Amino acid sequence: MNAQISKWLLLAIISSSVFLSVMDIFIVNVAIPAIKAGIHGTDSDIQLVIALYLLGYAIFLVTGGRAGDYFGKKKVFVVAMLAFVVISAVCGFAQTPWQLNAARFFQGVSAAWMIPQGITYIQEWFPGGQERVKALGIYGAVAGSASVIGQFLGGLLPEMQTFLEGWRLVFLINLPVGLVVMPLALMFLPADGRRVARGSNNAGFDHTGVLLLTLALVCVTYPLIRGRELGWPWWCVVMLLAGGALLAIFFKDQKQKLAAGRQPLLDVRLFAFRNFNIGMAIVLFYFMVQDSYFLINVMLLETGLGFSSAETGLLFVFQGIGYVAASLVSLRLVPLFGKKVLQTGVAIMVSTLALHIMILDGAEVDRRLLYPILFAYGTGCGSVLPSLLAVGLKNIPIALAGAASGTFSTFQQTAIALGIGVIGGIFFSHLGPSPDVADYISAYHTATITNMALLVMVAYFLWLLPGNEAVGSN
Template sequence: MGRSISRWSLLALVSTAVFLSVIDIFVVNVAIPSIKVGIRGTDTDMQWVIVLYVLGYASFLIAGGRAGDYFGKKPVFVIGMAAFTLSSFLCGLSQNTIQLNIGRTFQGISAAFMVPQGISYIQVLFQDQKSRTKALGIYGSIAGAASVIGQFLGGVLPEIHSFVEGWRLLFLINVPIGIIAIGLSIKYLENTVIVRTQKFDSLGAALLVLTLACFIYPIVQGRELGWPIWIFILFGLSILIALFFFWQQRRRQNKGKLSLIDVSVFKHRDFTIGLFASVFYFMVQDSYFLINVVLLQNGFGINSFDTGLYFVFQGVGYVIASLLSIRLITLYGKFVLIFGVMLMVVSLIFHLWLLDGSAATRPFLPLVFFVYGIGCGTVLPSLLTVSLRNLPSSFAGMASGTYSTFQQTAIALGVGIVGGIFFYILKNPHRKLETYLEAYKAATITNIILLLIVAVFLLFISHKKAK
């Protein structure tokens, strides 16, 4: 069926994928203490609620992008959206942590298939450079708005006491949006040309999933299990599988077959440095929310609504800075990113100073959260741009998928490591505010160190675009 609505309306339609995927990250980040109480989970269970979503996303993101070329973007988008809607519904009905985390895993996997199609449709719908740039800007703004809305809803929804527990609404709210998006997509989206010149790399996809699972599981679960020897064996196994994966990818390329990752992309210096910088940056991304939310709600006893409002200030700062940084990056390059990273570091130092248990300092918290958001918004939207800037255009699509996979893996890694440090200090069942503050200090200092490493990597990226 030919489309009978404007391409800008179609942009809004395909952008529901990134809207739902982003909002589902931030809404859970803010509401994690409420989910823990509602589902009667442990600290490790709550780490998994965050980790399994991003791990499922990271494991299948490259495969999800390839699937759109192989099976057509419309069916993959619709099926991905349907799977995301169904898994959200199952999360909302969960009766225990196992059910919830299974649902979260499938949320992440389905997001990995629907989001790349939304981005690809922009390339199809907007052929000229001017309109495509505008469309990508709108798409990015929708993602930014989703982060702010998610932080607000993460505070508001758990406070609602109606026919269903408030924390369940965090997931059930996706259902009507998903159903509407599915119906409109079936009616208005046109399918794209299917490319099946080569067999899909199913072995590579399986190896990537296995690598990430064996790598992240020991980091998150080891603390609660007491670090048995088999945990370290599993971690070592992940390294061996990763080496085999890259060998298998190179072998397929040498034979002229389709691979998930073109390993020759790592020969490009700026991309590789940018990739390392992004790994350390995204280790801070969600671990920051986790430790701050737990401190504010469980340590200080601030309700989820007020906690959500604090993070709205952070989100507003992010959106404002992201709009400005896109323009500044063309003038000042990597120095914009370095400034943003150092602003985050300074803000975290003020976090440590103000979050000392004294109620007298709390009126200053919105400003500190806002400044942290300014730093995030200065770095995050442009980190990928700087990393890909000197890469040949033939690598752009594949490199973007590789970057996103490392990004999501780093989020899981940060929640596992930084969150693990935080909860290790909190292992005493008779927790006092002093214990929360000690745990927060250790975890935040870790995040400061990670950000300083990011700044060092950025110093080695080329300042200007190569001619």
């Protein structure tokens, strides 16, 4: 530990990574209409702006975690943050949808290499007891705050009049944070060497696994997003079939590496645990809803109903405040009441989505009603999300806990990208070439009802969990 600075200040330095990566998700969610207009993009271009960041993050998260052992946590943290900042600048100065989307993928990759180092540092600096609980609480609070700040800035920045288009500031806002944190990290983070030998059979990266998973997820996600807009050409169908085949090859490859004593990207032994499989089903259906909710609501409010981006951002700030407040309460209630807390949260989400449909049913909207409704929806999310990891990892052996956590995070980000493709596709397919307000409302209702159905599936799989102790405390 560096004697010149306390570990709590070091915690602030590494927490900047989760702040940047989370803020970047939510700031883009709210600014989507402005970004679409700025790059003269199509509906599918905008879906890809969200989805490719998440796919880059999902695919390389496990590899990023191992990179700290292989190269040293400090080196990986600083280099990954530098890459994140540089690529954010590339996003901010992009001239075409292709330039922006390619940069967004690599921005997600850099986040995947940056985040795991901070989590490992916390485990080392705070070895147990109340200190670790407090440190993880601070780290989680930073992530929650980043979501609220991102929603606020996503509404505010596109309306700012500067020498640059406002939407570009959505990405360039990352630069001052990174340029302040990187020198501090270089000066104060403790130096560390490799904890594994380069030649070790278990030490390196699963290059083949990363390549197969990347190709598989791109082959599934890209045609789901592009196909509708292009009229489903033959190559979209071929890509989907190829994606399914590549996923099958990926799982076979992972089993073979595990049997040979090598370190695979995904430990397939996890799927022998029933609760883990149920937890992954919950993660799939829940996270398909999470970001697609923002996409369809932002498009309806700003493009369909003419809300300003600032007003939309403020609405989602209320949703974020509800989330943060409920998450703090739910973490105390789950050890007492188990999965009932999550089931209550899902019920709140479904009922408030029904209220969304009732209120957002015409050109004239009582905007005052939206604030408490979005706040209530946020409380539902906050009652579910913080304990989903506990659902998936309950009864997992300690030896597999690290692999399970990485698989959970990968599955989570992939599910969000899939939701953007599926739910976003449903929404945009109902708009038609020249949509009016009625088209936007109809598309929104259809997509929101689909999200409600996905949440009902979450409730079903929560019901399958055996008793309240299946969730338990963290």
